[in-house]
Amino acid sequence: MKLHTYFRSSAAYRVRIALNLKGLAYDSVPVHLLRDGGQQLLPAYRAVNPAALVPTLDDDGALIGQSLAIIEYLDEVHRQVPLLPSDALGRARVRMLALTVAADTHPLGNLRVLKYLTGEMGQGEPVKLAWQRHWLQTGMSALEALLASSSDTGRYCHGDTPTLADCCLVPQVFSAQRFGVDTAPYPTIMRIHAACSALPAFEQAHPAQQLDAE
Amino acid sequence: MKLHTYFRSSAAYRVRIALNLKGLAYDSVPVHLLRDGGQQLLPAYRAVNPAALVPTLDDDGALIGQSLAIIEYLDEVHRQVPLLPSDALGRARVRMLALTVAADTHPLGNLRVLKYLTGEMGQGEPVKLAWQRHWLQTGMSALEALLASSSDTGRYCHGDTPTLADCCLVPQVFSAQRFGVDTAPYPTIMRIHAACSALPAFEQAHPAQQLDAE
Known part of the structure; x- marks a missing residue:
């Protein structure tokens, strides 16, 4: 592959x-x-x-x-x-959490969007940074609310083994930290992030560990 | 339900x-x-x-x-x-097409994003409309390229029965038309849109057919 x-x-x-x-x-x-x-x-x-x-x-x-x-x-x-639970409702919840990141949060801070803000729209760096932080905070608030309100949340996003949802959560936290978002309002996300980060699978996938890292 | x-x-x-x-x-x-x-x-x-x-x-x-x-x-x-094909590669393709709409196109034209442009960012209607059209065109160009380049595309997005991908395609065309995007560059999308629109399931789901329509 x-x-x-x-x-x-x-x-x-x-x-x-x-x-x-x-x-x-x-x-x-x-x-x-x-x-x-x-x-x-x-x-x-x-x-x-x-x-x-x-x-x-x-x-x-x-x-x-x-x-x-x-x-x-x-x-x-x-x-x-397996990265999805064995029951249909569990799978639905994991996909819902994953899409909260992949559809509602990440696309708004994508490189091409930021280039449009500073290019076609002629905005400066402060407006771009405010944009990034606004949508990271909006997305992470939604994810935190979903995680904190459910008894299905365990050591990881869904129970005590990593799922598709955790594959999405960790890169989103990386972005948030990169752009200086205060993560204190997201204690559940950050607890799960710490649990994931302790696993070699997550550590070895980190941007800094890649061959093309700068 | x-x-x-x-x-x-x-x-x-x-x-x-x-x-x-x-x-x-x-x-x-x-x-x-x-x-x-x-x-x-x-x-x-x-x-x-x-x-x-x-x-x-x-x-x-x-x-x-x-x-x-x-x-x-x-x-x-x-x-x-069934709204997903029976083979793993087919399911992957249908999900890829669906996410091209749901993750790469739709979130950028969401109501809350448009409100941020005219509210927090203080932009006028022309900038908002240019933004909407730009991301609709970007997303639909990607979807058209994916559909037009594959022999798996049939009467619908994947073969000759509607799938999850068609459930995403039709509402995206509705948005594009609503905001005056020229759909001529997307002949495959529009051919599939016409095939879907002929089905009662799609017609009855149309915004104008809803109880809360204005």
Whole structure:
């Protein structure tokens, strides 16, 4: 298996965690989102993923984009270390938590959005930073409320083993810390983040541990 | 079953389509996103969904948020009219297409984002409209490229029966048309949109057909 990845991409980070949790070996193919005007936009990469976004999983020639679709696929094809619960309501809850990050939080702070703010919209760095923090805080408040209000929350987002939801939570906290968001209002998220960070699968997926890290 | 919904919400629209395709009866509970400062933000609704977003499915007291999580749940619990293919690669492709809409396109044009642009950021209507169109065009270009480049695309997004991906495609086209996006560059999307629109399940889920339509 090959993973087209960028060390700091939140979405690629999620997939790296899932691959590590399942003990699946893979080769990283770096795609630099800032070099060459964005290597993900070049024809060579569009042939891999017409949506021109990272990550893309290449499983013996089968090309899959979208981090959550990739992780669900890995979970179906490689049954060891399940990343979704065995009951339908549990799976629904884990997907709900994952999408709270992947659909409601992360897309608003994506690199291309920030470039639009400072480019087409001509805004300065303070407005950009306020934007980033606003949506990180909005998203993390929602995730905290969902986690803190449910008895299904355990050592991890759902019970006492890591799931798809934890694969999303940890990269989101990385972004929040990178952009100086105060994490004190999110004690449940940060407790789970600490539990995850103690596991080698999460540690080895960290942006700083990647071959293309700067 | 009850669905907490808002007639114009793209995410609620997706779930209404899925419920109709499966022939599942449900009661609509309207949540008005503009009245009372946003009814989704009131304590009564936060008790239903701590993330304060529509839709929420109430299945005999079990509360599930996030449209994609809801549709996957419905598909697991009610097996008639499957909305995901039977093979793992097919499911991965359908989820990839669905997330191209639900994670990469829709969140950037959400009501709360538009309010932030004109509120906190003090931008006028032309900047807001340019923003909406830019992200609608970016997302639809990606979806068109994914659909047009694959022989798995059929009468619908994946083969010749509607899937989760079509539940996402149709509401996104509704938004694009509402905000005056030229749909000529997206012939595959529009061909699929026409095929879906001919089905009663899609027609009856349309915002204009809802009890809370204005």
